[in-house]
Amino acid sequence: MVLSRLCVLFTLSILVTLSIGDVDVIYDDDNGLKALVANVTDVEHSSDSLDSRTAKVKENIVYASLLKAQNLHARPALKRIKCHSCDNDCDTKGVCTDAIVCYTAHTRDSTGAETKARGCTVEANHVTMYCGPHNISAGSLILRKDYTGPDGHHAVVDCCSTDFCNNASFPELRPQERDGEFSYESQKYILKLFLAIFGPLVGIGALSSIAILVMRRNHHKRLLAARELHANAFITDGDVLRATAAGESTVREYLEQSLTSGSGSGLPLLVQRTLAKQISLVECIGKGRYGEVWRGVWHGENVAVKIFFSRDEASWSRETEIYSTVLFRHDNILGYIGSDMISRNSCTQLWLVTHYHALGSLYDHLNRTTLNHYQMMKICLSILNGLSHLHTEIFGTQGKPAIAHRDIKTKNILVKANGTCVIADFGLAVMHYHSTGQMDIPPNPRVGTKRYMSPEVLDETLNMSYFDAFRHVDMYALGLVLWEVCRRTVVNGIVEDYRPPFFDHVPNDPSFEDMRKVVCIDQYRPDIPNRWSSDAVLSGMSKLMRECWHPNPNARLTALRVKKTLVKLKTNLLPKNDEW
Incomplete structure (x- = not known):
């Protein structure tokens, strides 16, 4: 038993020596280590019991290990x-x-x-x-x-x-993160979260874009294949590159003889065939049985776009032809920009692009506004100026034929910002060339507005081969328009509400028979208020109206005669005014 304890004590002494050797390698100061070695030697030669000496050696081993682990200077145990x-x-x-x-x-x-x-x-x-x-x-x-x-x-x-x-001075702390700032780990987490959310969305968007591009490319290839297969359904002579259904017409077919940059009307064909692509439609400003009118924007300017239904192609082609006539332009004729034919949603649309007038039609203007004598005279004179220009033929190498409108009414007359008017809608117009005696009547199933039809149209006695007969029809309708304008003129502080002609004898949408009975059989004409006789201007206007709607067409005044009479009334009865 004693022998075994001596062996243990010897082994512990060796461990102390090894531990001290390791510590000695790390530290340069040997004083403390020498004291530790002496302490171990004393323990070995001590007269204490074996258990006591073993405990002291263990204590020295722990202290030596602590010195090594903490990397501290080995100091004498008692030095503080x-x-x-x-x-x-x-x-x-x-x-x-x-x-x-x-x-x-x-x-x-x-x-x-x-x-x-x-x-x-x-x-x-x-x-x-x-x-x-x-x-x-x-x-x-x-x-x-x-x-x-x-x-x-x-x-x-x-x-x-x-x-x-x-x-010494106190050590400095690292700066504290301020509110709203994120640590690097937080930023990494947010970045990962962002990628996890938006990464798939971006991927889906990219795949969708690729799919759309592929579909568009395939669609384009199919169109090219169809064009080659049905070559006769397209205009391929290099003049017009617009697809059109077989048997239909194009702008070129209507305008190839008259629409040039030297016509004085509209735009050259090269510009017109791309016109629809340059116009953005903004709002619908009117609808009718033959189509719609939209306000559009073309090169930053407002324009009016009249969109015809495909069934009314005859009116569109006639208007395009009339507007393209040489010397047709006039201050009191609606300004023409161009025509186009496009396809939208598998439907053909026929566009007629003209100047835009924000005040709208004379019908709308009279419904919302009363007039004084100057405003009334300005409207009437401007209408007569435009109608006189239409009815007059201009002779020359490139002259203008005489043109009859055939659908004069307040809805086909537009009001300009300066208070004057312009005549629009030439879908039923007739042209006459005096030099050749040729009269161009459009093959159009459309008829004029029944309320404004003259007696000879209603009783079907109109001589279609005589151009002056169409002029007489225009003058009858003009007399009704003058009556509508004068009703909205203030006289002695009194003015009538707007009413259309024959409002007290026919319904809102009269039939052909309704109008024939009132105009031809009953010989009725719009009432002229008695108070107009006390006003020199309106009294003179009343005489003009009666002569314009005379039952005998040949007794009606011409547009030029009415224009001269209005100028005389203005000069003699109305003093000069800034409104002129």
Whole structure:
């Protein structure tokens, strides 16, 4: 038993020597180690009991291992140091004795409150907790521990191993993250979250775009194949590159003889065939039985786009032809820009593009506005100027034929911003060339407005081979328009509400028979108020109306005659005014 204990004691002595050897490799100061070796030797030769000597050797092994693990200077077991000691920002200072390590600490809790302290540790096994890893410089211990807790707690501790060595300035803490700032980990998390959400969306969008491009490309290939297969259904002579259903016409077929840049009307064909692509439709401003009228924008300017239904192609082609007539332009004729034929949603649309007038038609203007004598005269004179220009033939190498409108009414007259009017809608117009005696009557199933039809049209006695007969029809309708305008003229503070002609004898949408009975059989004409006779201007206008709607067409005044009479009335009865 004694022999076995001696073997254990011998083994422990060897372990102490090995431990001391390892420590000696790390430290340069041998004084403390020599004391430790002497202590071990004393234990081996001590007269104490074997158990007591074994316990002392174990204690030396633990101390040697602690020196190695903590990387501290091996000091004599009894040597201690003194340190400065203070808490709570060091308002009160003290001294710490019998210390192993001095420290200087700077801490910040999760709320951001900071505290500073100086102190010491007297236990060797507390060194790691206070000071953490260390380096050795010039034989002196320099230790620093920088700790950040999960709740935001932050502490920096500087340790040293000489008397009162913790008198240096407090260590600096890392800057605290401000509100709204994210740590690197937070930013990485947000980036991953962003990619997880939007990555698939971007991928789906890219795939969708590729699919659409492929579909469009295939569709284009099918169109090219169809064009080659049905070559006769397209115009391929290089003049017009617009697809059209077999048997239909194009703008070129209507205009190839008259629509040129030298016609004085509209745009050249090269521009017109791309006109619809350059116009953006904004709002619908009118609808009728033959189509719609839209306000559009063309090169930043407002334009009126009259869209005909395909069944009314004859009216569209006639208007296009009339507007393209040489010398047709006039201040009191609606300005023409161009025509086009397009296909939308498998339907053919026929476009007629003209100038845009925000005040709308004379019908709308009279419904919402009363007139004084000057405004009334300006409207009537401008209408007569336009109608006189239409009815008059201009002779010359490239002259203008005489044109009869055949559908004069307030809805086909537009009001300009300056108070004058322009005549529009030439879908039923007739042209006559005096030099050849040729009369161009459009093959159009459409008829004029029944309310404004003259007696010879209603009783079907109109001589279709006589051009002046169409002029007489226009003058009858003009007399009704003059009556509508004069009704809205204020006389002695009195004015009538707007009413269409024959409002008191026929319904809102009269039939052909209704109008024939009232106009031809009953010989009724719109009533002229008695008070007009007390006003010189309206009295003169009343005489003109009666002569315009005379039952005998040949007794009716011409447009030029009415125009001259109006000029005379204006000059003699109305003083000069800024409104002129």
